[in-house]
Amino acid sequence: MDNSLRALAEVDRVIHEPARATLVAILYTLESADFLYLQRETGLTKGNLSAHLSKLEGAGYVQVEKTFRGKIPLTLCALTGSGRKAFDEYRQKLKEFVESQ
């Protein structure tokens, strides 16, 4: 396996899934966003979004905070420091692979 293919094989699989890559890309540019905004922007169903957020939260890439605004429940999501770093590395690896082709 040449180096560029090895770089592709080494990309972070938690982020590499398209729905999660979209979620991380959205959160990367923001401080935080709530569940409803993410659902609207990604077009995912509630169940799918919840599952992908749980996966990202499990990897320590996303912090999910359940809170209230007045009496309305609010689920705030934000990228953690390690999530931000992992996404930077993921982008770098993809870039290296694309540039090597």
Place this chain on the structure above:
Amino acid sequence: MNADTLNKTHLRAIQYWFEDGIVEIAVGVLFLLLAGYFYVDATQPDSLLANLLGGLFVLLLVSGWYLVGWIIKLLKERLTYPRTGYVAFRRDKNSQKPVRLALALSVGALMAAMFATLALNPPLGLNFMPLGSGLVMALVFGLIGYRTALPRFYLLAAFGLVLGAGLGLSQIGNGLGMTAIYALMALALIGTGLVILSRYLRQNPAPAEASDGQ
């Protein structure tokens, strides 16, 4: 996933802030209050009210700024966030804040110097205050249009420019010129904001249950 994709994602988030027209409505309300101030100053310059407003102008301006923030927060919490969600923007930690601050201060000082010079030596037949205000409005709305890629802000910038030029060259005088430019711009902003808001509310009906969907 390149920088362009991320820029588009970021642009989409910025556009979301202006998606409901609430910012225009809030700024329009502030402009209406300013128009009221300039009207009192132009029509009853020696009255107690005009002196009071003049003495408290800076305080009123700062309060007005907070009023705009309060209106935006209130309306977004009641109308936007329950319908289409909440976002908080990232503070750019390694930003060019000092550069931006220096630039803003330089432009501010330049404008103040220009206004002071023109106030001391008013060019004949030219109402420099509405003209200058129109230029500033055009600049600010043009910049917002550039940052958000939303064409309506370019239209507002053009409207401000036309208003400023028209009132600057008219015989209306500085006081009433300022009243007119702020009042007309307020109407344009509130009108635009209401159209955008009504379209937004039609496209995004209120959620059935009081929850964020999670």
